[in-house]
Amino acid sequence: MDRASVRERANDLPREPGVYQFRDDDATLYVGKAVDLRDRVRSYADPRSRRIARMVERSVEIEPAVTETETQALLLEANLIKRHSPRYNVRLKDDKSYPLVQLTDHEFPRIEITRDPDPGATAFGPYTERGRVETVVKALREVYGVRGCSDHKFAGRERPCLDHDIGLCTAPCTGEIGGEEYLGDVESVERFFEGSAGILADPLRREMERATEAKNFERAANVRDRLAVVETFHEGGGRAVTAGTDERRVDVLGAVVESERATVARLHSEDGQLVERDRHTLSVPDEDGADMGSVLAAFVVQYYAERTLPDALLLPERFDDNELDSWLDNEGVAVRVPGAGREATLVELALKNARRGRGQADGTAALADALGLSSATRIEGFDVSHAQGRAAV
Helix, strand or coil, rough: CCCHHHHHHHCCCCCCCEEEECCCCCCCCEEECCCCCCHHHHHHCCCCCHHHEEEEECCEEEEEEEECCCHHHHHHHHHHHHHHHHCCCCCCCCCCCCCCCEEECCCCEEEEEEEECCCCCCEEECCCHHHHHHHHHHHHHHHHHHCCCCCHCCCCCCCCCCHCCCCCCCCCHHCCCCCCHHHHHHHHHHHHHHCCCHHHHHHHHHHHHHHHHHCCCCHHHHHHHHHHHHCCCCCCCCCCCCCCCCCCCCEEEEEEECEEEEEEEEEEEEEEEEEEEEEEEEEEECCCCCCCHHHHHHHHHHHHHHCCCCEEEEEECCCCCCHHHHHHHHHEEEEECCCCCHHHHHHHHHHHHHCCCCCCCHHHHHHHHHHCCCCCCCCCCCCCCCCCCEEEC
């Protein structure tokens, strides 16, 4: 479409809130929202960047959709972007979530590491390093004997399984422990994840001392290493946000843009405590890219379209989106770009989380996560089927 065609089409549009799609013959190229459809679409007759100019040139039609409110326009835009994956939009991909620990809603609760908690389960986390979480969960099971088996293995047993024999489970499945006592141990596990590190650290310390007295130094060293993980497991959990008391839920965002990919890190605080950390990947249009402000704006619309908005957003820089500002203001969300103090420190922490692992290939990142490693830079393979034609394996 040329400039005259864009202006002509814009003149036919109403001065109402809504969503518009620039389309070619086969697909949606771009989705946008507007408080005033006519004014916004008319602005594309004078594109603000080369990327938008190319998008307009390739378009053959503009498809509008009127909504009753600005909020409906924002949500519809987010849904259309997810449905059509337009080439010229910044798009939020499926986010990589960090592991959580859940205690299931059973008569005898099960403890396990998961990314998708069961309905009714009590979940703790998320945590950034799976290896540390596995160490803690194993230590908790050794001290408190909470089961980790599936429902299939738990049901109908006549004798305890191997986990009981090696000291990881007190075998409630066969009545080796009573229900009340077992639930008391589960409560102790909950207290640990709620911040009472001594619940686990004290028994481990006593175990380490007993092993040392018995001159079982290998065992003592093993327990010492686990104790070090346990004692630092809750580090960094101090007061997170010291803003007004009305702001119970605060999200801190940091972003880094790299070629055709952007990463947004989110820190979530409730009642002054950091309770969640996650990172999300967005695809950036392959022509001209995008700046941090536009990435943050795209993330806020698409992420919070299906989630509860926080009371406040802390950002490294403002986004240039009047409709988004208006929506957040109407929803009672305070948006701040802190320059100093604790809030500025949190924004810097979010930026560091966004930069972490930048440039790492998705495949090695997934492998590192599965193995509980901080990173994986290469994969090596060895053929051990034989040695110089002899000694076949």
